Amino acid sequence: MVTIVVNGAETPVKSSPDTPLLHVLRNELGLTGPQFGCGLAQCGACSVLLGDEEVRSCVLPLAEAVGKAITTLEGLPGRWARSRGAPSHGESPLHPVQQAWIEEQTPLCGFCQSGMMIKATELLEHTPEPTTAQIKEAFTTSGPSPHLCRCGSYTAIIEAVHRASAIMREG
Amino acid sequence: MPVPPADSARLPVLTRRKLLQGGGVLMVGVALYRLQTAGPVGRSLNPAMLNSWIEIRPDNTVLLRTGNSDFGQGTVFTAYRQIVAEELNMSIEAITTIVTGDTDRTPDGGGSYGFLEAGSPNVRKAAAYTYQALLDLGAERLGVPREKLVGEDGAFSVGGRRVTYGDLVKGRDLTLTISVQERWPAGMRIVGDPPTKPVSQYKIIGKSIDNSAIKSKVSATEQWVTDVRLPEMWHARIVRPATLGSKLVSAGAVDSKAFPTARIVVKGDLVAVVSPDEWEASQAALQVTGDTKWTEWQGLPTNAGLYETLRKADWASTPVQQGKNSKEGIRPLLDGAARTLKATYQVPYMKHAPIGPTMAVADVRDDVTTVYTHTQNAQMLRRQIAQMLGVGLDEVVIRTFAGPGHYGRSNGGNAGAEDEAVILSKELGRPVRVQWTRAEDMQWSTQSPAAFSDIEIGLDAKGRMIAFQVDHHMPAMNDNRLIGAVLAGLPTLPPPTEKPPVYGKSTLNLLWDRWTYEGTTEIMERAHGTRQIGQDASPLAIGLRDHSMRSPGQFQQNFARELAISEAAALAGADPLEFRIRHATDPRVVGVLEAVRDASGWQPRPSPAPDHASDGERPVRGRGVSMLYRLDSYWASVCEVSLVPSTGVVTVERCVVAVDPGIVINPKQLQRQVEGGVTMGLSQALKEEVMFDQSGVTATDWAGYPILTMAEMPEIKVVLLNRPEVGCYGGGSEGGNVLAAPAIAAAIHDATGKILRRFPFTPANVLPVLGSG
């Protein structure tokens, strides 16, 4: 039994230490935002934030997540609340990235989009006002692999990141 | 989130036939309303009951049921809601509940394709019939003739008195029957023509309402198929045969020290490893894979030999299909033409490549088998599972959930894992979840068939196209077999053959790509079909299994046709866009071409460009055009590319697309769907080709089957042409993926003077053509 910090809460888990974090999140904790897309760190469907870095939970052994703060799609509202010093328990409003994803009607099937929103959050925390070129760079070459969308939502994602940036700057 | 097992109570069994006889026309006389709820009949809804389709609830909200499930098109959450709200004169917010795809909870069945042209008439008619019934109820309640009533915001008002639809149904027992017809495999169709709202009075159709499923997906409240967990459920991984034709020699054993709770299940050539723990199942499966022995098989032609093998295939046993306006006797025109084009065009195998590999959960009980999945055709899957188990249809329930887009792969029922989950659940006596790996999804799923087309075009001395002939060749699509059943030796459909049994698929190839240059009347279009490659050679009868993929068949045919038209324009010394307009007679063909011309700032001139070059390190640029008619929608695109001849790297810089779908129901959603379709088409054109050797598909991951990344995205400009006067909803965005390949090929010719008649436009394919004389 080890304890990990997920979405701001200390959480004991039973899975063996070599279990990929993705299985722990989905099967043991019922956190189903991250999806299984490849299990090979090649697509980004399973992305979560470890501290403030986007990682692929499909290849990250549980043991390596111990002691670091994990944020999944479910934890984005709380993360946004905490970053503004607001109480993060209970119902927090959606993270600006999530708001922008809805306003821009970004997902098609949506299966890749949890990972896309995690990547967008990482980008906007480091680069609050990214150019389109920086967005493309972030989603293509900054991580272990490009974030892949088979439905072709890249144009909508670029527009949504710009919108999220505007919402975040308004606070 | 756990899902409760399906209700296993035995219900009275009614056959479809009896149901249909029971259905009459809509009985709008108030005296005829009596108790009848939309409950399950033999684990099916009675499609002849109007409230199986649409329920008005006492709180003045509406529930809509549709056998179609959403694969990212969003149609059931946007357009269908808009259509219902429009016909009922209610607000969009009142359409609160949509039940999709479940075989025991939806009335119509059919496939999740053709949402608008095939599915929307049912939705519209169900809503229109319901509105007629509400008019009767309102007239009775308010004591005025029904002609005096007009619904507004879910209520009727007369002389200061107002009654909501919810009030009208409250406490009433209503029987509203309608006539339906079963049209296999398209599902139930509502017949009759209830009065519908004139297009000129539309208030909700045409508005950009949000897709209600997006919010739940973005805020992590959606229940995805991947989230289904049942009590006592085990996880499974399949150990696949070494090749697409290997039989099992001996299965390895699970190392029980390393994997204490894992077990192996062997049934024929189906080998699976199961465990209560998913990670243990996948680790143990890897270990067992290493210890399992299979026979060798080498019966595929490899990529290098593909087109030669296709050319030599048996195209004579399958009847040739001719296009509608094809004429015999155009040979003399072709032979006597002032200038002629004669060329062959090739399309590779491509993968649907859903971003999540296929998975399913099955729960086999004594009296009912429930499959939790993500399928485009739940009723077809239900039939296939019943066939495999040798049980009646009423003993199978399919529940569908949100999942990764399949782009046609599951429109014949299964996506891959469902039958394996059923076989294993039956074997273990507990619910089983089968998750395919990325490698299995690349190597063991169906794919879009490869194809080639021979085209001849004759031009007269003035450069007018006087004759056009095409012979399209493509192996069978829609291999709907359950692959687990094939491996386990259980009953399933046969592979596509020349003379298929009922519910089987044939090797027929159809003329999918309608001729759009009707100014040229001397045409001959033929489509030739054959069996799947490797199917007969494989001891498992597997080979390269094919299935329809977004714009199936038409993708293959339109690539050849549109590139040939661009080449013919070049031969005529004409601008390719003007050449197209000059040969068109349908005003919608002309309209969409003019729209893309204007939106792209197209300057007329013939191809290739005056400064074209096929060597050197300096980038050269070109532009190309393509057009398409599909499902009552008209499409045209312009692609602008740059290319470095020394490296063969092609970059698409801008893509302008015009679409005329008739009535635009929801501009924002259509725009997003079109962007998605066009992006998929760019990916197919620039990157996609299934690589295979003599034994099977060699791609195991996204490195072996790359798709477009965000960095490679050009600017996409979409022009929507709304044509309310057409009176129909067109075909959504499906055709969007067809446009890029022929337009990019034409643009490469414009830039370099060289023609690539096959894609993907990768350096490996581009460089040899640039270097050719």
Ligand code: FES
């Ligand atoms: S599932 Fe982890 S990167 Fe694809």
Ligand code: FES
């Ligand atoms: S939205 Fe379907 S894979 Fe990205």
